Amino acid sequence: MSKAIFYHAGCPVCVSAEKGLAYALDPNKYEVETVHLGEQKERLREAEAAGVNSVPALVMDGQTFHINFGASLDDLR
Secondary structure, three states: OEEEEEEEOOOHHHHHHHHHOHHHOOOOOEEEEEEEOOOOHHHHHHHHHOOOOEEEEEEEOOEEEEEEEEEEHHHHO
8 A cells, every 4th residue: 555645734725635636545545644734844844855845735656746726835834
């Protein structure tokens, strides 16, 4: 099973993307972890190292997918 990490900031764009995309992944193939960067600022470096520039973003199989635009990581610092 692969791990997918959904990074977000809790904004309406992020919540919509989480409901529409993160929960749509096949649970038999992906273990999905949701990280609220507004509340878990200690994980900002991790997100940045994974290639996240803005949220919402989904990181899976070593690739980062930016979904719409809610906030930049700089806005969350």
